Amino acid sequence: MSTPLDTRNEFIARHIGPRQADTKAMLDLLGHASLDALTDSVVPASIRGTSVLAASDGLGEAEALAELRGIADRNKVMRSFIGQGYYNTHTPAPILRNLLENPAWYTAYTPYQPEISQGRLEALLNFQTLVADLTGMEIANASLLDEGTAVAEAMTFCKRLSKNKGANAFFVSNHCHPQTIDVVRTRAEPLGYEVVVGDEFALDDVSKFFGAALQYPATNGDVHDLKAIVDKFHAANALVAVAADLLALTLLTPPGEFGADLAIGSAQRFGVPLGFGGPHAAYFATKDAFKRDMPGRVVGISIDRHGKPAYRLAMQTREQHIRREKATSNICTAQVLLANIASMFAVYHGPEGLQAIARRTHALTVILATGLKQLGVQVEQDTYFDTITLATGGRTGALHDKARAAGYNLREIDPSRLGISLDETTTRADIDALWHVFAGEGAAIPDFDALHDTDATLPKALRRTSKFLQHAVFNTHRSETELMRYLRRLADYDLALDRTMIPLGSCTMKLNAASEMIPVTWAEFGALHPFAPEDQAQGYAKMTQDLERMLCEATGYDAVSLQPNAGSQGEYAGLLAIRAYHASRGEGHRDICLIPSSAHGTNPATANMAGMRVVVTACDARGNVDLDDLRAKAAQHSDKIAAIMITYPSTHGVFEEGVREICDIVHGHGGQVYIDGANMNAMVGLCAPGKFGGDVSHLNLHKTFCIPHGGGGPGVGPIGVKSHLAPFLPGHRTGHLSRKDGAVSAAPYGSASILPITWMYIRMMGGTGLRRASQMAILNANYIARRLEEHYPVLYAGHEGLVAHECILDLRPLKDSSGISVEDVAKRLIDFGFHAPTMSFPVAGTLMIEPTESESKEELDRFCEAMIAIREEIRAVEEGTFDKDDNPLRNAPHTAQEVVGEWSHPYSREVAVYPLQSLVAGKYWPPVGRVDNVYGDRNLVCSCPPLEAYAE
Structure with a gap:
């Protein structure tokens, strides 16, 4: 019996549905005296007790929030004008309150059942329309994970469709964002593609390329006319992908109008917080002729049985389920919640409002640059949209120090140059402060009002003339009242976890507690740029270290990477680690991946992307891995086995008795064991894959660890590994990770801003x-x-x-x-x-x-x-x-x-x-x-x- 001073953690009972009497009644029906007795009957004795999770008490909700607030306060929120694909933005308050913070939106599942998903499907159709219109393309998908991985998807897309069939090289402009180049290199290496990075304007012979990726505007700010470059690649039967800034495209000629085959990029600056790098909605748009080869999901319009228009996922069975190991992409998700924020940002502002934001951002950049020239600073660009590069020579380090002392982060390019990217949040006071940073002793500060009417620098030949967003939805909901009601109407169309149980197998639609969600919109987590200096992100450093330790304890592994920003990315990172491990031991020839016939389609697709050959093993009549067939296949390919991919508990919803034997068979032939963590919700605290034979597992934080599904995304798919694989975890070029190569996502910690959800869940549950x-x-x-x-x-x-x-x-x-x-x-x-x-x-x-x-x-x-x-x-x-x-x-x-x-x-x-x-x-x-x-x-x-x- 509780007392008035009882301080027991109340959260566990709030998270778990059945009450004590209910639990007893359910156990009675099953004929078991206790939960422990039931568990002993379900979990095989051979793996029972392998969990290393301590029997610790969690914190109450208020205590956990207070502790996390203390960690968040270690982050130093400054004005970041770093750019490089990430920008400050205003999330309109009605979108923040009625969408991002609304469980009707964030607890919804992927819209595979269209009849109860019409609201989120309509919002995604708006997103597709926004992207297609701005890029000048005929069709767009419902979002991808981030800009870097979208360009990597574009590379394999070009390889598959290019008519230059003998070519094996992909050109990446050195004007692309550096993190994009890194992700493309990671993706290309196991596929055997050559990546050539260079200046597209210095290219003579392009016959060796099957495709190219260009940036528009360039990462350093230049606005180049790319039409002649596109034509040159087309003459060699290569396809061209253009990574384009959506806000800039409200003023600039879109890629579709100068001949690009596809456009990719990020919709982050349309109302989605920086969040230390994610989650953000990437986009992928292309020609109608290529629609069947486009990665990711696509929303389309059909009719219902009464002939009424109805939205649905078009081409619903994605290629990894059809083509499996022959698939060119393992993407089976989208960044739906973030894509919907971006779409509603456009609905709220409309075409005129978006152009007004773009014109103001450009005008402030012109004023800033003109004033800097008056101060004697060399601006490298003649034409630019929102970004300029400054040749600052030996003053560069001191200027960074001075800027940070004034509360500003500028882009670190090299020891003699720095960059500044403005955005919709920039103010007149910011411009004045930046001028003071660059002004010499006693120098006169430029007169803002005198520069107010400075001409735009965008080339007249590249200024947009075509209209966009000429659709009712983008020209109707101008008042907050109307937007609020529109969002409510769409939410009312849908069934999400706030209304009913969502009993989906393999998808673990569990409570996303409000106390877990609250920290996501704290400025200390939401307003940090992913490339901000390390000393400003000490709160993130502490939280991610905590979370890595927590996940190691939950899984029995020795190290964790939080970078993969989806389960598919986690699968991929895990197999890359295995591949690199074999190569480090002189066994790079190991390229066979054994996969049971029951596996989810992403498994064979991922193996293909990691440069492995798939050998399918049979399942028996009970759905278990057929051990005899596994032994035979393992013996047949003994010197070539790289790994086996299994899901545990199995895809059929049972704890296979022979899991240790499966691991021993593969290990006996020199292979590694990848255990898909999709079903980890049955194992935490009961058994640990890192202790019963697994070498690597990805974890779906949006399943077991309470990050919401958001209508089909965001997700997070970190990997846990044994110590021998730890040196091969994903790296990043920034100082936030020790390893500099091998990035699988654009930001060092992937979808960092939603990691507090899992931190809170684990800390409260204990x-x-x-x-x-x-x-x-x-x-x-x-x-x-x-x-x-x-x-x-x-x-x-x-x-x-x-x-x-x-x-x-x-x-x-x-x-x-x-x-x-x-x-x-x-x-x-x-x-x-x-x-x-x-x-x-x-x-x-x-x-x-x-x-x-x-x-x-x-x-x-x-x-x-x-x-x-x-x-x-x-x-x-x-x-x-x-x-x-x-x-x-x-x-x-x-x-x-x-x-x-x-x-x-x-x-x-x-x-x-x-x-x-x-x-x-x-x-x-x-x-x-x-x-x-x-x-x-x-x-x-x-x-x-x-x-x-x-x-x-």
């Missing part, structure tokens, strides 16, 4: 809470499996018929008996107010359910009752009570418009929309009926209709 969370995740999954097994067969189970953290229901027999498909069940769940479980993965015709530890018994029961009611409806089809073709399942989901219209179905309106009485009090109404995927792919439309369409 070792005791984390172990409890894993146990409750296992309990909840087994409770659902037991409640539903008499209605739907559970396809795979382990010892004593138990599953791990998720279960797979087999609907294939019901398809045979009734004609009702797994999709019919998924869509009918919408009528019950639920997001569907994972459909047809890893086995076609099944549903994979993962309840997580965050859901209460009441919510689990509500879901089970919905599934049982649906089984009874299927039985009615089997028995002929419901028509085989015209029944509530085949027509699901049902919209309000359909229900109030003419009703021709043989079942009642009440059966359609209130299948359970409990729904009467709180009904979610889907905005559209079932979406026609085939129509959407045959009639691909991926941008907003023009304003004229509304007039018509």
Whole structure:
């Protein structure tokens, strides 16, 4: 019994759904006396007890926030005019409050179920339209991870599509951002591509190149006319990618108008905080002819079964699932939350507002440069947008010191030059302060008012003449009232975790606690430039060191890199570490990656990107790795094995008994073991992959460690490694990491600004809470499996018929008996107010359910009752009570418009929309009926209709 002075941590009980009495009732149903007894029955004895996580108590929410505030205060927030692809920006308050800080937006899942995702899909379509319009391209995707990796994706895109088939070299302009060049080099090396960095204007022969990457404006500020360069590469059958600044494109001729084949870049400066480098939405835009080869996700417009327009993910099955080891990209995500911020930034400001921001930024840059010339400073550029480079000779170091003393960070280019990049937040006071930094003793400071009307420096031939954003959405929501209501309307279209359980297997949609989210928008974390001096980022240094230690304790590994900014990037970084390790030992010939047939499509795609050859190993009837087949394949390729990639617990939702044996077999043949950490939520505190045979694992922080999914991103995918792989973790050219090469993301710590979420989660849960969370995740999954097994067969189970953290229901027999498909069940769940479980993965015709530890018994029961009611409806089809073709399942989901219209179905309106009485009090109404995927792919439309369409 608690006392008035009880100081026990309240957060663990807030994070975990079932109460004590609920837990006992659930254990009773399963026939286990305690959580420990259940865990012992689920986790194999061979790996039980390998966890090194201490049984520590976590902090309460207030205490953890206070501790993190103390760490954040170690960061020194200064005005950074460093540029290099990262800029200060104003996040409009209504977007900050109603989108970034709104759980209706940040707890949403990837919009694979379009009927309950119309809001976030519309926002993403706005983003695609924004990018396509500004770049002058015909089609854009729904975002990528960051600018550096987007250019790397552009390189493989060019290789695949270039008609210069004999070429094996990719040209990268030395006017590109340095971190971009580093990421491209990392990506090219295992693929065997030659990367040539140089001045495009000094090139004579370009016949050896399959593609080129140019920067517009250049990283040092120059605005070059690139048309002749593009034409030269085209004459050699090479493709050209242009990394372009979206704000500059409101004033400059877009890449699509001077012949570029694709445009890539970052949308960060459209309202997304610096955040020490991320998360930020990159973009990728190209010609319509190349749309099938574009990496990432694409939102398109289709129709629902009533003929009403409806948004959906177009070309939904991405290439890594179709082409697997032949895929050119392993990207299966996007930066949705950040892309939506950028899209709403454009909605709020409109084309005129964006141009006004750009003109003001350019005008201030012209005033600054003119004043610096008056002070005798050499400005290297004649034409520029927002960035200038100054030849400062031997004064450079002293000028940096003087600038920092005044509260400003300038770009460190080399010992004799520095750079300044202005942005929308720059003020007249900033210009005056910068002039004082450069003014000599007794020098007269330039007169700002006298320079106010200085002419723009943008070349007239490159000034934009074409219109952009001539769409209703970008010309309507000008007042805060209208934007607030627009964001609310879109949120109301969707089902996110703030409304209902999202029972997706493999995706771990768990609580994203408010106390974890609060620090994300603290200026001490949000306002730092990723290339700010190390002494200004001591809070980040402390937090990342803490987090690396915490994750090592949670996994049993010896070292962690936080740089990979998605699970796919973590996979890639892990295999690169293995590759480099083998090479360091004179075994660079090891290039075989063994991958079970059940693996997620990103695994073979990643192996291909890492320069490895994939050998598929079989699975047995229970979904486990077939050990006999593994032994045979390992023996066959013994001297060539680089690694095996396995997911644990398995993709089928069970703890495989033979995992140690799998590791021993591969190690015995000289290979390394990569354990995909997608299912780590079943292991933390119970067993540790770094202690039972794993050499490297990536961790989905947006799954196990509470970073929200954000509608499909952001994600974070750090890797944990054993000590022998630690020297090969990703590096970065800045001083923030000891290793200087091997960057896999543009910023040294990837999506740094959301790392406080995981820090808070682990600090509040402590070792005791984390172990409890894993146990409750296992309990909840087994409770659902037991409640539903008499209605739907559970396809795979382990010892004593138990599953791990998720279960797979087999609907294939019901398809045979009734004609009702797994999709019919998924869509009918919408009528019950639920997001569907994972459909047809890893086995076609099944549903994979993962309840997580965050859901209460009441919510689990509500879901089970919905599934049982649906089984009874299927039985009615089997028995002929419901028509085989015209029944509530085949027509699901049902919209309000359909229900109030003419009703021709043989079942009642009440059966359609209130299948359970409990729904009467709180009904979610889907905005559209079932979406026609085939129509959407045959009639691909991926941008907003023009304003004229509304007039018509």
